[in-house]
Amino acid sequence: MRSAAFALFATVVATLGACAGTQTTSQHLASTQASISAAAAIGAAREPTGALHLQYAREEYAQADNLSRDGEIEAADRMFLRAQSDAELAGALARRQDARRAADEARARAEAAQPSMAPAPVAPPAPPAPPAPPAPAAR
Amino acid sequence: MKLPITLSLVGLLSLQACATARPPDELLQARAAMQRAQQGPASRYALVDLHTAQQSLASAEQAYASSPRSPEVRDLSYVALRRAELAGxxxxxxxxxxxxxxxxxxxxxxxxxxxxNTQAALATARAEQSQTREQLERERLARADAERRANAAMESLRRVAAVREEQRGTVITLSGEVLFASGESVLLPIAQQRLDEVAAALQAQGSRHLVVEGHTDARGNPADNERLSLARAHAVRNYLVTRGIDASTITAVGAGASRPVADNTTAEGRANNRRVEIVVSPSNETRNATAPTEHPPVASR
Structure with missing residues (x-):
């Protein structure tokens, strides 16, 4: 009787532990999916480097999902983090492109309104560092 | 037997040294990216993102310190790299x-x-336009006033002399009987009164060129007649100058009997031919008057 009760207790503890791990992974999955959707929604794909990071994010997301299904919870969580960081970077690159374009337009408007204003030299945008390709899944 | 073991140990230690000497590429890239971000505008505009990236890099460094070869190091370094790029x-x-x-x-x-500037320019333009309009109005009034005075003077002149318009200008004819005694070129007192009115009327006309022409009848020597007519013209010219007419605007001409206006066979016709005409040029142009010729009157008509 005691051994049966102990076995039941151990099963419950193990189940709760598994549930806790699954919940964390689900949260990562949801937040990563939201980041990827947000990046796509603001047009990350129209900016070349942003499109690349968005692609990385999707691939990493799929990889994380597979790891999660395989029970590699820690590796899956880290892969979700990678996917999320790539998605956020993709969205930020699109916003930077928009902001630079808006600044260029504002400069043109300012120069048109004040023809005597000498146009300040426009520093060419620094070439973005080539994104590191996603490393193979770390298990 | 001892030598292979020693070599194996040395080899293992070297491999271990190599393994610990070089961090994974992701960590190196993350460190470089963090340095770039710290030196860029993120240090001014994206402090929160920069802090998050620093925390991520610290986690990666910590993982690397505790377990350099673990897959966690590469993943955390990758995330740190992206967050440093994101901050930048x-x-x-x-x-x-x-x-x-x-x-x-x-x-x-x-x-x-x-x-x-536009408002100021507009105000200036309006002020200038107003000034121009006022100037034009003043000029218009001045012209009307001058015209009125000239007309009044001409009306006044018509009462003392015959006035007619010809192509050469306005011709004012004064009878020789009124101006001079027969054969003389000295103005009579009554002539001075007439010429005062003529002078006033001419001044009202403004600056115009005047030609004073002396004319005689056909009796006598033509050369004498010409000298007498010129002397009379000069007498009239000089008097007008004393009444304020600019001397440079008056020319005296002696026409003699060459340009009669009536029949010289009758007494009335000859009386009409003995005359002085003042021709007022139609324009405002003035010409230098010829200096009066010092010919003493010789003929007496």
Whole structure:
């Protein structure tokens, strides 16, 4: 009787532990999916480097999902983090492109309104560092 | 037997040294990216993102210190790299937004200044237009007044002399009987009164060129007649100058009997031919008057 009760207790503890791990992974999955959707929604794909990071994010997301299904919870969580960081970077690159374009337009408007204003030299945008390709899944 | 073991140990230690000497590429890239971000606009505009990236890099470094070869190091380094890049990009974005705001403010300032300049230019133009209009009105009034005075003077003149319009100008004819005694070139007192009125009328006409022509009848020697007519013309010219007419605008001419206006066979016709005509040029042009010729009157008519 005691051994049966102990076995039941151990099963419950193990189940709760598994549930806790699954919940964390689900949260990562949801937040990563939201980041990827947000990046796509603001047009990350129209900016070349942003499109690349968005692609990385999707691939990493799929990889994380597979790891999660395989029970590699820690590796899956880290892969979700990678996917999320790539998605956020993709969205930020699109916003930077928009902001630079808006600044260029504002400069043109300012120069048109004040023809005597000498146009300040426009520093060419620094070439973005080539994104590191996603490393193979770390298990 | 001992030598292979020693070599194996040395080899293992070297491999271990190599393994610990070089961090994974992701960690190296993350460190470089963090340095770039710290030196860029993120240090001013994206401090929160920069802090998050620093925390991520610290986690990666910690993982590397505790377990250099673990897959966790590569993943955490990768995330740190992306967050450092994210901080850099967000810093540049915020910098562009700030620049846009600055340019918009400059534009608004320029537009406001242009508006002020335009309003000032408009006010100046309106003031100039008003001044021009007032000037034109003054000139119009002055012209009307001058015309009125000239007409009045001419009406006054018509009472003392015959006035007619010809192609050469306005011709004022004064009878020789009224101006001079027979054969003389000295003005009679009554002539001076007439010439005073003529002078007033001519002054009212403004600056115009005048030709004073002396004429005689056909009796006597033509050369004498010409000298007498010139002397009389000079007498009239000189008197007009004393009454304020500019000497440079008056020319004296002696026509003798060459240009009769009536029949010289009758007494009445000859009386009409003995005359002095003052021709007022139609324009405002003035010419230098010829100096009066010092010919003493010789003929007596």
């Amino acid at each position: 990009v967000r810093g540049e974005t915020a910098e562009a937004v700030a620049r846009q705001s600055e340019l918009d403010a400059q534009r608004q300032q320029a537009v406001a200044q242009n508006l002020v």
